[in-house]
Amino acid sequence: MANFNRRRVLRGMLNGGAVTVALPLLNCFLNGNGNALASGAPMPVRFGNWFWGCGMNARIFTPAKFGANFEFPEESAPLTKVKKHLNMFSNYNAYRDGAPNLCHYSGWVIIKTGQAPESRTDRPASTIDTLVARQIGRTTRFPLLTATATGSANTSFSYENGTPNPAEWSPLNFYTRLFGPEFQNPNAATFTPSPRVMARKSVLSGVMEQTKSLMAEVGAEDKVRLDQYFSGLRGLERQFDLQLTKPTPIAACVPEKAPKDPQTGMPSELVAERHDLMTQLMVMAVACDQTRVFNMAYSEAQAATIKVGYEKPHHTTTHEEPVDDKLQYQPVVSWFTLRAMEKMADFVEAFTKIKEGDGTLLDNCLIYCTSESGLARIHSNDGIPIFTAGRAGGRMKTGLHFDGKGTSHGKIGYTVMRLMGLDVKSFGTKSNEASSPIGEIVA
Amino acid sequence: MRLVRGMAALAISVALTSCAQPSSDHAAAVTPNAVMSSGAMKEPEGDSLRRLRLLTSDQYINTLAYIFGDDVKVDANFAPLPRTEGLLVVGASKAGITESQVEQYQRVAAAVSALAVDRRHRDFIVGCAPADAKGADAVCAAKFLSAVGRLLYRRPLSDALLKEAVDNAGETAVRLKDFYAGLQLALEGMLLSPRVLLVADTAEPDPMNPGRQRLDAYSLASRLSLFLWNAAPDDALLKAAESGALQTEKGRTLAVDRMLASPRLEAGVRAFFDDMFGFDQFTALAKDPMIYPAFTGKMAADAREQTLRTVVDQLIVKKKDYRDLYTTRETFLSPMLGAFYGVPASTWVPYEAPAGDPRVGLLTQVSFLALHSHPGRSSPTLRGKALRELLLCQPVPSPPANVDFSALENPDPRIKTQRARLELHRTNPVCAGCHKITDPIGLALEHFDGSGQYRETEKGAPIDASGALDNRQFTDTVGLGQSLHDSPALSSCLVKRVYSYATGSTMSADDRTTLEYLDTRFAAQGYRLPALLRSIALGDAFVTIRNVPPPAAKTASLSAP
Numbered sequence A: 001m002a003n004f005n006r007r008r009v010l011r012g013m014l015n016g017g018a019v020t021v022a023l024p025l026l027n028c029f030l031n032g033n034g035n036a037l038a039s040g041a042p043m044p045v046r047f048g049n050w051f052w053g054c055g056m057n058a059r060i061f062t063p064a065k066f067g068a069n070f071e072f073p074e075e076s077a078p079l080t081k082v083k084k085h086l087n088m089f090s091n092y093n094a095y096r097d098g099a100p101n102l103c104h105y106s107g108w109v110i111i112k113t114g115q116a117p118e119s120r121t122d123r124p125a126s127t128i129d130t131l132v133a134r135q136i137g138r139t140t141r142f143p144l145l146t147a148t149a150t151g152s153a154n155t156s157f158s159y160e161n162g163t164p165n166p167a168e169w170s171p172l173n174f175y176t177r178l179f180g181p182e183f184q185n186p187n188a189a190t191f192t193p194s195p196r197v198m199a200r201k202s203v204l205s206g207v208m209e210q211t212k213s214l215m216a217e218v219g220a221e222d223k224v225r226l227d228q229y230f231s232g233l234r235g236l237e238r239q240f241d242l243q244l245t246k247p248t249p250i251a252a253c254v255p256e257k258a259p260k261d262p263q264t265g266m267p268s269e270l271v272a273e274r275h276d277l278m279t280q281l282m283v284m285a286v287a288c289d290q291t292r293v294f295n296m297a298y299s300e301a302q303a304a305t306i307k308v309g310y311e312k313p314h315h316t317t318t319h320e321e322p323v324d325d326k327l328q329y330q331p332v333v334s335w336f337t338l339r340a341m342e343k344m345a346d347f348v349e350a351f352t353k354i355k356e357g358d359g360t361l362l363d364n365c366l367i368y369c370t371s372e373s374g375l376a377r378i379h380s381n382d383g384i385p386i387f388t389a390g391r392a393g394g395r396m397k398t399g400l401h402f403d404g405k406g407t408s409h410g411k412i413g414y415t416v417m418r419l420m421g422l423d424v425k426s427f428g429t430k431s432n433e434a435s436s437p438i439g440e441i442v443a
Numbered sequence B: 001m002r003l004v005r006g007m008a009a010l011a012i013s014v015a016l017t018s019c020a021q022p023s024s025d026h027a028a029a030v031t032p033n034a035v036m037s038s039g040a041m042k043e044p045e046g047d048s049l050r051r052l053r054l055l056t057s058d059q060y061i062n063t064l065a066y067i068f069g070d071d072v073k074v075d076a077n078f079a080p081l082p083r084t085e086g087l088l089v090v091g092a093s094k095a096g097i098t099e100s101q102v103e104q105y106q107r108v109a110a111a112v113s114a115l116a117v118d119r120r121h122r123d124f125i126v127g128c129a130p131a132d133a134k135g136a137d138a139v140c141a142a143k144f145l146s147a148v149g150r151l152l153y154r155r156p157l158s159d160a161l162l163k164e165a166v167d168n169a170g171e172t173a174v175r176l177k178d179f180y181a182g183l184q185l186a187l188e189g190m191l192l193s194p195r196v197l198l199v200a201d202t203a204e205p206d207p208m209n210p211g212r213q214r215l216d217a218y219s220l221a222s223r224l225s226l227f228l229w230n231a232a233p234d235d236a237l238l239k240a241a242e243s244g245a246l247q248t249e250k251g252r253t254l255a256v257d258r259m260l261a262s263p264r265l266e267a268g269v270r271a272f273f274d275d276m277f278g279f280d281q282f283t284a285l286a287k288d289p290m291i292y293p294a295f296t297g298k299m300a301a302d303a304r305e306q307t308l309r310t311v312v313d314q315l316i317v318k319k320k321d322y323r324d325l326y327t328t329r330e331t332f333l334s335p336m337l338g339a340f341y342g343v344p345a346s347t348w349v350p351y352e353a354p355a356g357d358p359r360v361g362l363l364t365q366v367s368f369l370a371l372h373s374h375p376g377r378s379s380p381t382l383r384g385k386a387l388r389e390l391l392l393c394q395p396v397p398s399p400p401a402n403v404d405f406s407a408l409e410n411p412d413p414r415i416k417t418q419r420a421r422l423e424l425h426r427t428n429p430v431c432a433g434c435h436k437i438t439d440p441i442g443l444a445l446e447h448f449d450g451s452g453q454y455r456e457t458e459k460g461a462p463i464d465a466s467g468a469l470d471n472r473q474f475t476d477t478v479g480l481g482q483s484l485h486d487s488p489a490l491s492s493c494l495v496k497r498v499y500s501y502a503t504g505s506t507m508s509a510d511d512r513t514t515l516e517y518l519d520t521r522f523a524a525q526g527y528r529l530p531a532l533l534r535s536i537a538l539g540d541a542f543v544t545i546r547n548v549p550p551p552a553a554k555t556a557s558l559s560a561p
Helices: A006-015 A023-030 A074-085 A106-113 A128-136 A171-179 A195-215 A220-243 A268-287 A314-320 A331-352 A410-419 B032-036 B057-068 B099-116 B122-126 B138-153 B159-176 B179-191 B217-229 B235-243 B249-261 B264-276 B279-284 B297-317 B322-326 B335-341 B366-371 B380-391 B418-427 B429-445 B477-486 B488-503 B509-524 B529-538
Strands: A046-051 A086-090 A145-148 A293-297 A365-370 A386-389 A400-403 B052-054 B198-200 B203-205 B213-215 B330-333 B349-352 B467-469 B472-474
Touching (some): A046 A128, A046 A331, A074 A331, A074 A386, A106 A128, A145 A268, A195 A220, A195 B159, A220 B052, A220 B099, A220 B198, A268 A293, A386 A410, B057 B264, B138 B235, B159 B179, B213 B217, B217 B249, B235 B249, B264 B297, B264 B488, B279 B366, B297 B322, B297 B335, B297 B366, B322 B477, B322 B488, B380 B429
Antiparallel strands (some): B052 B198, B203 B213, B467 B472
16 A cells, blocks of 8 residues: 555546545545655645625636636736636635524535525534634644634634634734643754643643543533533643644744734734735744644624725625626626735735745645635525635645536535545535545645 | 422413414413412422533623622623524533534633733632742642632532642743633633533432433532523522521522523523524624615614513512513613614613504514515515414424425516515415415514614505404404413423523423423412412422433444445
8 A cells, every 4th residue: 555656546547437445445535644755755635715795797706717827807806916826716606405594604604614605694514714723623722723814703604513703803812822821832942842742731630531531421412512511621622732742843834923912903004014914923823833724804704894084894885786788797896806816815924934844835735725605696596606715735736717517515624624625525414415536636 | 398389270272383374382381270279289290301511602701790890791692592492502412522612722721811810800819829829839730720710610629639720820831930820721621621611511410300400510500690681500509508507498488589680681682682682693684785784783683672571570570470571561772773773872772652652562673574574575474483483482484495486476577665666476386385374473564674773665555454363363463462461382492492591402292291280380470480489499300300211322424345
């Protein structure tokens, strides 16, 4: 098995029909650290998510051509600067299978879980990022990190067991969590295991025992919650263990000084400022191997971004701005989409600024970028745009535009999970169920 | 004793199933005649659910402040709770716990315990000095940890738990050659305990009612304390639990009356209304700085504070009728709000609007007006929806999917007012069903723009502030406030929310009799909030635990090979 070359096998496999290949074979090449770098050095592959709300207008957003020779039209033009790092997926749909269309909710839940919610209180069980974190997040200080540019901890699309991972909303707080006193600089000249952390670890074992004893006193549903608590304590234990282990030096890990929090508010300029600060921190968190799974939300699903001087925020504008007779689209809505695309391009580009191995940090990432609607004006779940960025450690081709021809987003979700090494035979339910990857994307 | 006696006639309305017929979602409203004849009404047999509740950030912060003093204050922004049937606190009974949240608990625990035993606080907080500050001292450690542990765990520590904590302190003190570092780590461990961060109701057989279960005394103490103080029990309440007095009618009455008279009640009442009014949305409230330059983050904070001050003053200090909150001319102004109102205020000052002033009641306060508007303009629809959902417990359906709203938009510059614009919605049959139950309410508040500022005109056109709430017509905000005041759903909604808050539960058919009883009693007691809090806290349903079969746990959709 060890003599197999992962690329060769995947190529052969996909040419011959990916569906039929036995899973263990695939796993040995997709699981864990990537071996795809030309240098041969094992580099971890990281998984990222980037979200913006209120979709786009396909008429001016979707490139006319599919394959490699496409150009981004006016509404997605800011992505041109990172085009070679991206794949774009058009004409994929989120199927509700009879569940109600919960405006600005059903779309992202289907994309991230493969299952349509029945109501707004029907919270996603586990989103793709948390499933990936279970696989690749066990060796870093943080299994995953979630941040937003909105300034609100509620802007999170990351769910674990039906519970949201609250978003880091203050750049300063985020900095302190990452690079404050608990940060162990991998490039520090000396390493002394902290006796305080040793003591902490010892105290923790008692807390775990208390959790177990409480589990015996509650009903089945609450037992599940306490089991989650117990997993959290295990996570803490892992963090303490890492703090007691000498870290491997990482040349690219050079945290900057603590940022200042921008003022509160939703004008696009302020959102952009917060986004830039959060991006810098997130990139450095990944570069310093503090996490291998990261999420960034540019806006809420019902985006509240403001165009200064215009009376309505992004989401309201999508519903209420008249379609311009000449342009045949909503000009202010398009203005909002452009601001989001600028930030997505900046986010992707930021990962190219860190050198890693023979390439850049982005080469060892797979960043999954989504919205929650297609044409938000009519709450459409059809054609919700999706992008991937990065090469996933050489596992994934880039620079391609795929035509879903009305198939489910589940196919993309499944492909992404397999590329990240998840040992799953399918993703999603009913019309969103997928059990084979998009072959053309695998390098 | 438990039979309903003198049960008044109740006006039962039909549950809301469409936009056509709004009604209370617990479907009970009290007629004025029923109120008059219900003074001697006895509580019916009732019960509530056994809960495992996450402490909210505020409950955690308040508890620590009461134990260690206001100085020991840290930023404890725990994960947002899912708002459930109108309340975040109810969501705390269902919310799961993620790894990142446990990590956050640990960070906060480390910060709190470091502060509590640092050089500035240790003499005051620890209460004893070690024989040697560079080593272990089991006696002093046990004294501190048993006292603090009892308040944090909300019951005395078992011998095993105390021994574990003292051992933790001792081992760390020796390892780090620092007695206080030992206390710090032991305290950090306590603050991370699920028995501290989660409030687990413990039930026991009810000796007065064979076959039924009740909360044990400590769980009752916690439930009372979270309800009335939004914090863990104090020493006196735990003593009442320890002695068994809390389980007697006399002892429980004494305890509840003491809690209602305590200054801590204010924090409890604030927490309830902050939750019921959805004020957590203030953290994300933003206005367009070009359109509303005066509406800053400080303004938003002051607006929230103004409403909470008004509520406490009217309902707790002056013990007024709850319904009068929506017609009162009394409030408070900060310097910033003073500038907004055009009334000078050098600090927070009481203020009474003059006769004829349109600012009457909570609906005309900046908190309600600005929170339920767009960043750059007012929204009669959002305001009407908020009034129905928050104050009348009448859910308004979401807009239909796959409707092209912009088809209703008319770029005609001659349309200047919200009323004219919304007229288009109300003439479209798809939209009209819901807009007719929200817009006639919100249009009465159109003299206030999206930031809550008073205006005579909108884009130069005069404003018509007439409207209707259900079948009652009015011509201005004063009329809206009075109609809301007179709506039977207003008080029954409060009763439902307070009881739901007290028990940490959503309401079901099993709670109906209890809610009807509380409605009637609230009316008979002149709609006084302290009386309602007392009725709930002393009620049988508050302490009796319902027997329910466990529901199935939710499973993920992912399939493994």
